[in-house]
Amino acid sequence: MRSCLSAVCRYEFRMQIRKRSLWISTIGLAALITVAQGDRGPRHLPAGTDAAVVMGSWALLFSMLLPIGFGMVLADRLVRDHRIGIASLLAGLPARTGALVAGKYAGSVAATAVPGLLVLCVAAAGEFVHRGDPALFGWAFAAFAVVLLPGLAFVAAFALVCPLVISAPLFRVLFAGYWFWGNMLGPDYLPSLTGTLLTPIGDYPASWLIGERALYAGEPGWLSFLRPEPGGGAALLSVALLIALAALPLAFAGPLTARRTSS
Amino acid sequence: MDIKISGLRRRFGRVEALCGVDLEVPGGMFGLLGTNGAGKTTLMRILAGVLAPTGGRVTVGGHDLATRAGRLAVRRRLGYLPQDLGLYPDLTTREFLDYIGLLKGLDDDAARRRQIGELLDMVGLADVAGRRLKGFSGGMRRRVGIAQALLGDPALVVVDEPTAGLDPEERIRFRTLLAHIAGHRTVLLSTHIVEDVAQTCQEAAVMAAGRVVFTGPVTGIVDRARGVTWEIVTQGPPPAAGVVVSAVGGPDGTRYRVVSPVRPDPAAVPVQPSLEEGYVALMREAAVPG
Numbered sequence: 001m002r003s004c005l006s007a008v009c010r011y012e013f014r015m016q017i018r019k020r021s022l023w024i025s026t027i028g029l030a031a032l033i034t035v036a037q038g039d040r041g042p043r044h045l046p047a048g049t050d051a052a053v054v055m056g057s058w059a060l061l062f063s064m065l066l067p068i069g070f071g072m073v074l075a076d077r078l079v080r081d082h083r084i085g086i087a088s089l090l091a092g093l094p095a096r097t098g099a100l101v102a103g104k105y106a107g108s109v110a111a112t113a114v115p116g117l118l119v120l121c122v123a124a125a126g127e128f129v130h131r132g133d134p135a136l137f138g139w140a141f142a143a144f145a146v147v148l149l150p151g152l153a154f155v156a157a158f159a160l161v162c163p164l165v166i167s168a169p170l171f172r173v174l175f176a177g178y179w180f181w182g183n184m185l186g187p188d189y190l191p192s193l194t195g196t197l198l199t200p201i202g203d204y205p206a207s208w209l210i211g212e213r214a215l216y217a218g219e220p221g222w223l224s225f226l227r228p229e230p231g232g233g234a235a236l237l238s239v240a241l242l243i244a245l246a247a248l249p250l251a252f253a254g255p256l257t258a259r260r261t262s263s
Numbered sequence: 264m265d266i267k268i269s270g271l272r273r274r275f276g277r278v279e280a281l282c283g284v285d286l287e288v289p290g291g292m293f294g295l296l297g298t299n300g301a302g303k304t305t306l307m308r309i310l311a312g313v314l315a316p317t318g319g320r321v322t323v324g325g326h327d328l329a330t331r332a333g334r335l336a337v338r339r340r341l342g343y344l345p346q347d348l349g350l351y352p353d354l355t356t357r358e359f360l361d362y363i364g365l366l367k368g369l370d371d372d373a374a375r376r377r378q379i380g381e382l383l384d385m386v387g388l389a390d391v392a393g394r395r396l397k398g399f400s401g402g403m404r405r406r407v408g409i410a411q412a413l414l415g416d417p418a419l420v421v422v423d424e425p426t427a428g429l430d431p432e433e434r435i436r437f438r439t440l441l442a443h444i445a446g447h448r449t450v451l452l453s454t455h456i457v458e459d460v461a462q463t464c465q466e467a468a469v470m471a472a473g474r475v476v477f478t479g480p481v482t483g484i485v486d487r488a489r490g491v492t493w494e495i496v497t498q499g500p501p502p503a504a505g506v507v508v509s510a511v512g513g514p515d516g517t518r519y520r521v522v523s524p525v526r527p528d529p530a531a532v533p534v535q536p537s538l539e540e541g542y543v544a545l546m547r548e549a550a551v552p553g
Contacts, residue, residue, distance in 0.1 A: 003365060003368075003370050004365065004366055004368070007362060007365035007366060008366070011351075011354065011358065011362045014353075014354070014358070015351055015353045015354060018353045019353070083349075084349030084350070084351070084352075085345070085347045085348055085349030086348065086349045086350065086351065088308065088311070088313050088343075088345040088348075089343060089344075089345050089348060089363075089411070090366070091311075091312070091313040092311035092312055092313050092338060092341060092343040092345070093338060093363070093366045093367055094335055094338040094339045094366075094367060094368055095366040095367075095368075100366075261313060262313065262314050262315065263275075
């Protein structure tokens with residue numbers, strides 16, 4: 001089981017990291033949001049700003065758009081086996097479906113994280129040129145781990161599993177709609193998940209790093225019990241909830257894959 | 264590794280793909296012939312443990328496929344080449360084989376790499392081992408497919424329509440390869456191409472409409488057309504009775520070979536049947552109700 005899991009993880013990583021669309025979408029979206037960040041963006045933070053605040057702001061900025069690209073490129077990872085005609089072969093191997101799914105998830109998340117981490121490191125390098133604080137690099141990793149990575153883990157689970165139920169193109173459209181509704185649409189306008197602990201944009205962890213409300217975290221609105229005041233505990237709870245929610249679709253991935261293979 | 268199948272059924276919604284298949288497959292190379300839709304692929308997928316049967320019993324090497332332990336035991340000794348196998352385009356040939364080898368439980372790195380090297384040599388892909396699989400021709404893809412099936416030296420190899428769509432040269436090459444690997448193992452070759460079975464198998468079964476309509480030596484299929492195969496040279500239209508198996512134009516007219524239980528034309532003469540004609544005769548028998 002362990003060697004099978006690590007083999008799937010290793011080769012899924014290799015296949016995903018070689019996907020040109022992953023690099024193009026990540027670099028393209030990162031460039032777009034960097035250019036379009038406006039006066040409130042991290043580029044305009046005053047000199048002497050704490051490195052944690054600077055990199056927390058960059059992580060949140062990238063987290064607004066990058067996960068959309070992540071969701072798009074991850075949406076074919078499980079259904080691809082059926083599309084290209086390798087699912088029957090895999091089903092005839094002694095490897096367990098659970099190990100296949102877990103390996104695919106871990107490998108593709110790890111590979112997708114690489115360009116995300118790299119763009120954040122590039123941002124840290126840019127800031128380092130102006131600010132000269134080497135701590136920026138350390139905070140780039142920390143901000144990536146608490147702001148971008150939990151969101152990626154959450155998005156990846158749904159992107160892998162939902163296309164087993166609905167078509168991948170339909171999932172991509174619905175996912176893009178969900179992203180703006182559930183993360184960026186202010187809770188004043190419509191009942192939405194924006195500003196709750198369940199927002200994969202990383203609003204709570206970013207607020208914790210920045211030391212103040214980053215976007216809408218904790219703003220009054222729908223589902224008030226999911227809107228505690230931002231802080232370290234709330235950030236941790238948000239990360240834990242996102243990871244727990246990611247496990248939910250993955251639990252159905254095995255049976256859904258088996259059903260599709262045997263139909 | 265022998266296969267014993269009794270009363271095997273598989274239903275997809277309202278369609279009964281297998282309606283009570285009984286078959287015994289001994290060791291060596293065994294052909295499974297049938298038209299498209301006869302149920303061959305369903306049977307292959309059940310044998311590979313990909314599909315569960317709706318009814319009946321299958322044992323492979325004494326392992327009952329109805330049990331989880333039985334399926335796992337068979338999968339450990341199985342090499343499976345599914346119909347229309349796809350390959351991961353972003354992996355190289357060697358990487359793909361390494362991946363499948365690991366999934367088959369070949370954990371010894373050195374032994375696995377050595378075996379991959381031997382298989383690449385055997386299927387003639389050693390010089391493209393480091394090339395990504397995207398852009399491989401149909402024949403090359405099938406050879407990668409058979410190489411992965413042979414990883415782990417399986418006792419049973421199940422190959423489903425391996426030569427469909429290949430050019431004649433590739434098809435011959437592939438058939439030779441299959442006959443070569445059948446030396447010490449059971450190879451079950453499913454195909455609708457009669458020539459593939461004629462050139463590689465001594466024993467075969469024929470399926471039609473979800474049932475086995477023949478099982479035995481390949482020569483037995485030919486025998487089914489003895490006395491019902493005719494040849495006629497005419498400048499007129501093809502004979503109305505029977506099934507025209509071949510028509511070759513020439514200066515004297517067109518030479519037809521026909522499978523028909525009755526003489527299709529007063530000028531028709533009985534001839535020695537081929538395997539293809541035996542197969543056609545079997546299919547006609549199977550199509551007759553009752």
